[in-house]
Structure formats: structure tokens, C-alpha cells
Amino acid sequence: MVEYRIDRRSGVATYLQIVQQTKQALRMGLLEPGDRLPTAREVVESTAINPNTVLKAYRELEREGLVEARRGLGTFVRATLGTGPADSPLRGELTDWARRARAAGLDREDVSALFTSVLKEHFEGDDA
Amino acid sequence: MSTLTLKGPYWVTVRQYRRTLWLVAGAVLLSLASMVALMYVDTPTPGTDRNFDYTVLRVAMDWASSAMILLPLIVGAFVAGPMVARELESGTYKLALTQSVSPSRWLGSKLLTAGAVIVPATVALIGIYRLGWGNVAGTWSFQWYEAGTYEATGPVLVAQALLALGLGALIGQLIRRTVTAMALTGLVTGLVLLLVGQLRWSLMPVQTLTAPLTEGMEIPNVPASSWQDEYGLVTASGDRLPSDACWQRTEVWNVCPADMNVVAQYVDYHPSSHYWPIQLIETGIVLALAAVALYAAFRVLRARHP
């Protein structure tokens, strides 16, 4: 089960924050197909946001084919996203790469800057 | 005073004023206990005039008479202040009037609850007064017609308390300030009762006693325990003259010049048998006034709250 944290000062629309955090949970393997998302009631009770915002976020996730609403039961995860679980091969390669970067004398900020610039190069123009 | 069977706004009213209810019950019981104790302790002094028997009881009954005259004023002040105006002043009416009960039911339940306490409590106090009165009735300052005794022994006091209830409900809404509403309701209730009291001896036709003219200041003797109204002289043609009409001319009491044709003297009075008819007529009038006040109170409520 995920728990959403809403940052009212971030400038990012509230429903988008829910969409992003759900996707993040899918990427991290915290949510797997068949899992139930919290009900709108549960989300708004803990976040004090408008119920329609939650429904809008869930509709967006449904439109993207990531979740499905089952009448009377709740909203369930249908698909997983991206690199998936923590033991995937891509993660292993990235771990290797990070180890080598460190051995080459790069510190945390250098690695982060390098990673961000590569991300920017390859994913330019994509939505968040 | 069980609250178990009470429902809805009646439960709320009783719960809200439960301290007052206990206070009323306590006051009635205390009055009863004091009266019984006084009657037990205070025995007639042998060989004295009945009018001066029961010295302590007499003093207590004097106090009781005054208290009973004030009773409607206290009832009116309580209804107007704590029961109505305070709700408007403190804003708690907003709470009551946005629940599922209509404004009329809200005020109605308050007044019915108050009435359900006022009527039995007043009847009980009348009973207690009558208990003590049994020993001093008919004696000096405790005749049936005496102010205080008249009210405290009959149904008219119950009607007066209900009139105070109606006036309290009306004035409490109009004034909306607890203390002012209490004072004004006491004042208005007192004035209305005073005015109605003025009419009291006109409610029944008086009986008249005529007696031959006798020299001196003797007034014809009315039956015992009668309330004596005016007296004077009667001419041969039946006209009434003031009691001092002859004295003005002859300067001797009840010696009349022949040209005045005075044939007798008269005195108007209410015999004690008029007690109940007068009580009942006055009760009816006061109850009618109470109904008018209650009607006005509900009209004001409906005009303000849809």
C-alpha cells in the first residue's frame, strides 16, 4: 500500500503529485499488479485534499493503463513500470557503474551531475 | 425527575436546566417541611384572641403571602432570561435551530417543559400555603380577600404563572439580552397582574345590605368574612349619597335634614361565597392573556426564523 505525501508549495498540481508518486511506487516495486490502491476516502483523510483530485489522479493512471477500477472493490494495479524490482539487470549494471565512478574518484555531487546531464540528453522533451 | 423516558428537544431542555429543576423540587420540599415544622411547633396561646394566635406561623405566613405574589414575576424572569434571551444572546439558538427540529418545536418544547414544572410546583405551593392557612384563616390579615392570601389559595396563581411564562417567551425574544429581559418581564408581569387585580371586585355583582338610619358612625354589619366595598346613604327615590352627606349639613353623623329624604344607609360587599366565582373568572381572564402572549411569542419566532 502506498501513502501519498502532498506538498502544497511545490507548484506541481496535486493530482500530478499522486500520479507521480504512484508511478514511483510502481518503479520501486512497492506496488505490484493486483495490489489495491488506497480508496479516495483513505487518501483524503490522511492528506486533507479534495476527493475529486484523487479521483482525477486515479482516472489519469487508468487512462495510462496502469490501474483499473473494479466497481465496488477499489482501484487495482494492472501493470508494472520501467526498470521494475530492485534486483533487475539494469539496476545491477547501474550499481556496477556507480562503483566504478567512485573508484575513479568522483564524489556524490559529481556523479549526480553526470547522471542528470545524461538523463537530460536521453529523455529531453519527455513528460515528468 | 428521570430523564430516561424523555425524547428529542424535551430531553435537551431538561438536561439543560436540570439544576433549576432540582432547585424547584428542593424549594417545594423545603417549604413543605418548614410549614409542617411551624405548625407542629407553634400552638395557639390559650385564652388569647384568635387574631393573635400562632405568632410565629403568622409571621411566616406573612412572608409566604408576599413570596406567592412574587412567584409569577420570578417565573417570568426565568423564562425570559435563562430560557429564551440567553440562547439568543449567546448564539446557542443557532445550534438548536439548525438541527432537525423546527423553531416552533424548539420553543414549544421549552415552554411545555417549563409549564410541566411550573403548574405542579405552583399547585404544590398553594397546597402548602393552604396547610398553614388552615390555622390562621379568617383572622386578621388572613381573610380570603387579602392580597397575597387571595392569590396563594386558589387557581388564579397557576394562571398568573402561566401568563408570566407567555410574557417571558415573548419579551425574551424581543429583548435578546438576558438581564434586561428578566427585569422587563418581571416589571411587565407585575403591571399586568396589578391591572387585572384592579378589576377583581368588579367581576361579580356586589351584594347590598340596607339598614335603617341610626345615629352615630355605626355601619351596618355585613356577614362575617365579607369583603366590604363602599357604603353610604339612600334617599326615598333610591339615589345613593356619600356617607357624609348629612354630616356636611348638620355636622352630626347620620342626622339628616328632612329635605334630603334620606331613608336608610347601605353597604356593598362580597360575601365569602364569592371567593370561588371570582377566582374562576379571574383565572379565565389571566389564562386568556397568557394565550395571547404565547401566540405573540410564536408569531415573533416565525417571523424571524423561516
Add this chain to the structure above:
Amino acid sequence: MTRDGIALEADLLGKKYGGRGRGWALRGCTFALPAGRICALVGPNGAGKSTLLALTAGLLRPTEGTIQAPPREHLAYVAQDKPLHPRLSVADTLRMGRELNPGRWDETAAQRVMADELDPHALVRDLSGGQRTRVALALALGKRAELLLLDEPMADLDPLARHQLMGLLMADAAENGTTVVMSSHILTELEGACDHLLLLRGGQVRLDGTVDELLAAHTLLTGPVADLAPHTVVESRTTGRQLTALIRHEGPVEGPWETQEPSLEDLLLAHLRTTPEGAPA
């Protein structure tokens, strides 16, 4: 009764208080609030917010115009001063809710608001402002109303309680489709929670609509000083050669400005800061 799908509708609504020196508290208000909305009622002090809520609750009669709201049984109202009977205990106050709303009262909903925070035997007069608010909200939510009218509901609460109770309100709305009208000065309280906005000023409706539409209709721009026609300027400030303005745009905004969509707070502050046309500042 109200129209289908409309929880609250006012038509040229006006209220004038009696007494010397007191004029119209509200005048010419026309709006319709669809059911299920969480509506923020915003405006400066004396704008008529409390009057509008009291009219809706049926505590006042309109001087002119009409207001159509659910009947007494179907609405709940929490007045600004949270009136409660001071000599009743907390438990008795909730019992009062049950007694005065037979067949509707939901003890579970009321208890959720209480959240074991209060001693049921405590007298209302011994409670803090925040605790009174909690009891007043418990009475309102226990009633299972279709329309909740809350006048400055959160003013007395600490941030934690505010978040928790706001969450409960939203949960109630999510579960039962309750329409909520909530007046507040605390703009962060409204941001995120409200999807509808009613802005009053000087007794008149100045803004009325869904938050999304209102935000989309406005633009926050910064750039060189220039004529902003044909757009409606809500507020503008110039510092040297730089102009900052919030406008209600008519068509696309073309010009040498940097533009962005305002936040709800930007929008409200701009509307609250400006004075009505013709009135002195």
C-alpha cells in the same frame, strides 16, 4: 426545493440589517453551487460571508431575493463562534445531536471527529477553543447532512488538528458526496481542499466558479510596462521598468511578458488586495 444537481442557489439575494448606520450586508448575490463541491467562501472582514451562511442555514430571512438550500434536516451549520451549551458535558452535547436528529444521527461519524481527544464528562465551558471546534464539528458531521456550512471552522485549531479534521471533512465528502461551503481566512487551509470558489466583497459576489476554471482564466505575468488591453487587470504593480500583474485574459496573452498560471493563493490575494471600482482604498 433546489434544482437537480444544485446544492445551493441564490438569486439576487440581499440582506439588510436593521438599526442605525447599518446597511446592506449582502446584495444582488446570484450564484449556483453544484452538489458535491467543496466550496471556499472567501472575502475580507465584513464582506458578508457569515450573513450568507446564516441565510443558507435558514437562521435569517432574506431582505430581498431568494436562496434555495436543503431543508433544516439536510444541512449542518457550524457558526463562527461555535455556540454550544456551556453547562452540558461533551457526551451530553453529542447526545443532544442524536436527540435532535432522530433517524439521521451517525454516532460513528461523530466519534471519528472526537478521536478520543476529549473526556466525555468534561463540561463544554471548560474546553479550549480547539476542543470546542472539535465538538461543534462532531455535531455537524454526526448529522449526516447533504450540505455542510462551516464558518471559519479551523481558526482555533493547531496545525495538526487542522490537518486531521480537514482530512475527516474531505473523507466525509468522498464517502457521502456531501457539499461543503467553508469560509476561511487561512488560504493554505483552502488550497488543495476546495474545488469551488465564491469570493465576496462588499456584500457582492466577485468570483464564482470552479477553482480549475478560475485559475485557467487568469494569468500572472511579469515583464516590461505596456498596455495590457484587452485583458482585465485584477492587480498590477510596477517596480522601475518592470510590471507584475494578474490579469483575467481575453484570448491568448501576446507580448513581451513571462506568463504563468497563478496559484489559488495568488488569485485570492490579488482579488482581496484590490478595491472595488469607485471605492476609496
